[in-house]
Amino acid sequence: MQENSANFPRVCCTSQELHEKPILCQDATELDALVSTMKDLMVEHVDNSRKPGALVVDYKSPEELKKLVDLELSEEGIGIDGLMPLLQTVLRYSVNTWNPRFMDKLYAGTNPVGVISEMLIALLNANSHVYHVSPVLTLMEYAVSARLAKMLGLGENSGGITCAGGSFSNQLAMITARNHMFPEIKAQGYNQFGKKLIVYTSSAGHYSIVKTAMALGLGSDNVVKVPCDDEGRMRIDDLVRLINRSISLEETPFFINATAGTTVLGAFDPLRSIGEIAKRYNIWYHIDGSWGGSLIFSENKKHLVDGSEMADTFTLNPHKMLGAPQQCSFLLARDHRIFARSNSLGAGYLFHGNEYDLGNGTVGCGRRSDSVKFFLGWKVFGIRGYGARIEHALKMAKYLAKLVSNHPRFQLIIEPPSLQICFWYIPEGLPAELEKRDYNQYKTKLSEITKEIHRRIVQRGKFLFDYAPLTLGRLELPLFFRVVVNAPSVNEAHLDELVEEIESMGSGILEWLEGEAVIVDDNRNGKPVIANIDRASSVNNNICVVRDGFIDK
């Protein structure tokens, strides 16, 4: 399990010394030695990621990996000198997100400025719940939230706070909305409330909206999924129809979630039109711009977030399109004071009217100072730097879309609205058009092809990207590849290579499917799937067979 026997430089805390004085070795000298060694490991890790042929991941199943990593936690510590080989093992088997071929999620690798932001947060070990223990970091959060909210057009009093990811920003939005609109629920709960609150989101909206409605006691059945058009955008006519239906059922329309950048296709709901409807019906208007809100930094694409100024609350995650380290998510509001007003526990018990005690507006207590990462990134790169990053990514997305469109064996699903390129590989011999007479069988076949190619690609480890299910219009599509082109290190050569990789992995796939493949039972869910009889010999087979339609941010 130990990669090599190299040790950390001599510090006061060897395992022997740890035995003698286990707590007394946490000084500047030790920090110096450890950070120096860690730095070398980091530089090597990043350097490796950029080498030709570098693997994104040396993928192992949980069972294999348990044999390779020492996971035992004991009475006796291994001391500082035992740490080095452990860290090497962690790096060895982790996904290297610095590799431009990591295109699996809406985040990519971070950057050196991001890394040192995290080092700063770690060093300070601060807590951004009250000003007096995090004065500078609190002001940074205040400043960057306000600046961002103003860029989105949310007005003079706008601002926001960070949450532990986009889902928790969306959660806080819904809690704030409910506490603001129906304050009696805060103290009394839903007992005797009588109204049935309804949430609207598109069928392509992120699942956190449903999880939040579930958590808040609204019930997942009371989240109305508004159908999307053929480009994956919420249909306005359906939204109005569904709101009117709620009203006729004597339900209470409460919260509309529009998505600026959907998870799979990267589509943008028509924000302005939805905002007008929200206003007309007096419904809270939330925009989940976790992914696409960052396009406000792009001169060419900011029109996609047109209408953002109509939002009551807006989620934006700089850890996605802007490269801040995971996690960095903002919830912004037209009136930054609404968080404390709606969510504080009451008159002057814990927090006392100091608007800089940001924890008061949350439903948590201690808070990581995540905003610092975005603040420092913005400082260094500027709007122009962030803009250039996005323009580059958009150019790469366009390039890949074109590659795919022009290739006889590939079929693009839609022209990418932002940075996701979604497509099928269709082997020679399989018809390319979707509308087949026996569509279901065709869908199953093409889905199996997608999964099998994906499995082969993961196993090789040269690229990492995901596949996804989707209902577009009224059609359930066969599983397709979703490639996210986000990192500034991606260039045309990587994308050429990607297409070649898929093509090469797809070689003979139809023969595999129709010749060697048989219908077997997937023992995990009992449903018959098409599988290759040779697949059982693969150490990695579990990751594809059991994953139908997995997709997430």
Added chain:
Amino acid sequence: MQENSANFPRVCCTSQELHEKPILCQDATELDALVSTMKDLMVEHVDNSRKPGALVVDYKSPEELKKLVDLELSEEGIGIDGLMPLLQTVLRYSVNTWNPRFMDKLYAGTNPVGVISEMLIALLNANSHVYHVSPVLTLMEYAVSARLAKMLGLGENSGGITCAGGSFSNQLAMITARNHMFPEIKAQGYNQFGKKLIVYTSSAGHYSIVKTAMALGLGSDNVVKVPCDDEGRMRIDDLVRLINRSISLEETPFFINATAGTTVLGAFDPLRSIGEIAKRYNIWYHIDGSWGGSLIFSENKKHLVDGSEMADTFTLNPHKMLGAPQQCSFLLARDHRIFARSNSLGAGYLFHGNEYDLGNGTVGCGRRSDSVKFFLGWKVFGIRGYGARIEHALKMAKYLAKLVSNHPRFQLIIEPPSLQICFWYIPEGLPAELEKRDYNQYKTKLSEITKEIHRRIVQRGKFLFDYAPLTLGRLELPLFFRVVVNAPSVNEAHLDELVEEIESMGSGILEWLEGEAVIVDDNRNGKPVIANIDRASSVNNNICVVRDGFIDK
């Protein structure tokens, strides 16, 4: 605002180059240069913190600080070479938690192993929601949660996951409990549910329980605050009485939160007795051991968490007593599968039965790999190392309690159950006993003394600790100091110094109170307070006047 004009070592990304190619400079060379420079700043910061007379904080009000830190976020970036002075300014005005005299919160500074854990997380920029993008980190979370849960006696199938702080662990506990016990609420919400769910916690329990009940739509009024005894522990007789009262009112007792280590006093509720009551009435049993759960690592004090094995869910934050960097909080359960079972959105849509996809059991999506910090810490220090850390802290707490007890001008509130030492400074001339004929006036006076001394101490910046309100038994106590002795770097000399500091700051305080002080209006909340006429000249006066009874983790 710029501390000096030193620059980062020459890297590819000066502001000039940034202007030309703003996105193309995120490679290993740049990382090397930045981390090296950051390391020097870090070592200096830690080194400074240990020097005699080092300030914990050079405290500035928000208005002052805004003039000292450049908070402007512009179109053009400052580039890498502008970053160095900015970082120096941040360090200059931030609270230095490495200083042993930081005794303000339940966390203290972290340690070098903590720092490099965060560097690892930053480098990997992973996401512990699904296994395939964070294989090693996921296994570490799995392993350390299971090991910890087993130490708490939660049994063969026990385990857990990390959440974004203790409040969110408590939130997930309550969501999980509700979804498990009343699964119909998941889909339907509380509409037609009919039952009024009641939560029980002690009057000294953490406010996150109330915030969660509010967020979940149970209502803060339906959180029953069970009175505490004179040592700050939940009274069993009152708990039983209040449960029976709920039943007689046809309410549904649902969730008991016992606290292992309260926020202010560090008291431990009688966990076993409460567990027996929970069992008898079939109520979900949650233990909030955010603070005190870590005593499981202490041979001498683990008896305080006796009964932990009766919990259905248990919160424990290694970022407090064990020195992991903020934030690192675990929610543990008797059956680790309960999270996915209770909180998953349903059959096979996003996650597919892979028990290693830990995100499935949360109400979030992307997740920081916080568990790594505890995993690596445990590896290095072992149970023995963590135990020794706690023993040292307990010894220091005892030492300070004794100092305070033996001092004629100090009065201890209770013998510290763990690491909080709570006491008054009572100036000569003010009676020392609490039961005064005119108790309210006495209470106001002593509270003002506490706040004024605290204000003076913060202004000096040599120490940072907080003050707190408390109702003990049935008596509302005057505000008192709460000093948390947690960091391994604290020694007897620091505590001697602390007592001297308070004494010296308390010199002449009664004259200040009775001679120079006048009743003025606090313009923030309009309530009259006792204030010193000279105080208006102080730049820092706002931080005390407006903070009655602030206390938090």
